[in-house]
Amino acid sequence: MKAITFDQFGSTDVLKIGEVPEPVLRPHDLMVRTRAAGVNRADLTHRRGGYGWPDFGDSTIMGLEIAGDVIAVGEQVEGYAVGDRVMGIVGGGAYAEVSRIDYRMAMPIPAGLDYIQAAAITEVFVTAHEALIHLGKLQPGETVLIHAGAGGVGGAAVQLAHASGATVLTTAKASAHAIVHKLGADHAIDYETQDFAEVVAQRTDNRGVDVILDFIGAPYFERNVNSLNFGGRLVQIGIMGGVENAKIPLDRVLYRHLQIVGTVMKSRTQEVKHAMSRRFRERWLAHFVQDGLSPVIDSVYPLAEAGAAQKRMEDGLNVGKIVLVTGAD
Incomplete structure (x- = not known):
């Protein structure tokens, strides 16, 4: 699969797109064909070395927010099936054509929202x-x-x-x-x-x-x-x-x-993150579209232009969310 990688910390120029192995499915995971990924300030910190190297959360690939289609489910997953449209917060790995997410951090994409909108919801609204x-x-x-x-x-x-x-x-x-x-x-x-x-x-x-x-x-x-x-x-x-x-x-x-x-x-534990996602989902998910809640999209970039997307955020030019799209089939 294609993903954004870098072999040294630094400016946006260190980001490159290349081929990497797909993640390994674990018992509590959903494997997701990533359609869109949200860009967050944590991604900039990761690129600059603020979180250390090489172990970063759940993946060495950056990115914390995805939207896409479930293509495989772990043996202990409940409530999701192949083909479901999902969005959610991952522990790294969003800047890739395939990502994995703990099903307890995932949530269904509300009807009426596309993948770009969905990728701009969870990190900021949770x-x-x-x-x-x-x-x-x-x-x-x-x-x-x-x-x-x-x-x-x-x-x-x-x-x-x-x-x-x-x-x-x-x-x-x-x-x-x-x-x-x-x-x-x-x-x-x-x-x-x-x-x-x-x-x-x-x-x-x-x-x-x-x-x-x-x-x-x-x-x-x-x-x-x-x-x-x-x-x-x-x-x-x-x-x-x-x-x-x-x-x-x-x-x-x-x-x-x-x-x-x-x-x-x-810096929260996984159990606390699960609870945070659950609280948001129970209180607000049904209010999107029909009750007016909506993500604010600033701009959309192809995955290969992740550096340009991050530069826009770094320069303080964005009003709302910046989103990457993978173009995955």
Whole structure:
């Protein structure tokens, strides 16, 4: 089968397409003819060497998100058969014409969605649900601030927060404000020209928001804490802006009874990942298409152009998900 490989860490130029053996089917696996694969920031970290070498998760091939057709099932698989259309999160191996997935991480592709849309759902929506609903305990009627609302996870979070009955504030470039409003944001903040903490104070009469979902890290940390209402929850799911010099206003944490939670799916055990996928599937899968939930697709690239796809993400040009298509027959 064809797959994206690389023999050294570095820039997108190290990515090559070539022939590799198909994965071996295990008892709990589905073997999937990959039609599309989502591109995620973890893929960039893998390429640069952030996860070490050569053992990366479940495969030395990169990629965490697939959509395709089941072509074989393991002996302990329940609920799936050859020919089923499935999508889900894999432990590596998505950048290939054939991939394997633990059936407990898979879910059926809702009717009305194509493979490209399906490949853009699971990583971002499972992460968003876990952060906002399971850990952030967002409730109807509460107010949430979602940073990077035009990104993959951010856009999914805006949709889920809106569907949950929350008032949604989000940060995004001015050029993306129309998109985040379409996703369900009640107010968009231009992070290039506005201080989000000042806007939150104005919009909430200085009460603050109930939940904040943040990908940035240290540059936003103090202002995030100061923007929380009594009993507020800050869920940290990224550190794109770094970790150095993060100031913690401990008096605010103490007297406002705040909660600060960090989460990264990649470092969770398989059992926890199974539970995360199950929670999302049970709560939201039926809401796609008919109730308006939908992935935001930025662009689509052939598998052979994985380097160009990652470069687009690396340069911060994407609004929504970047997807690779294999062209597999």
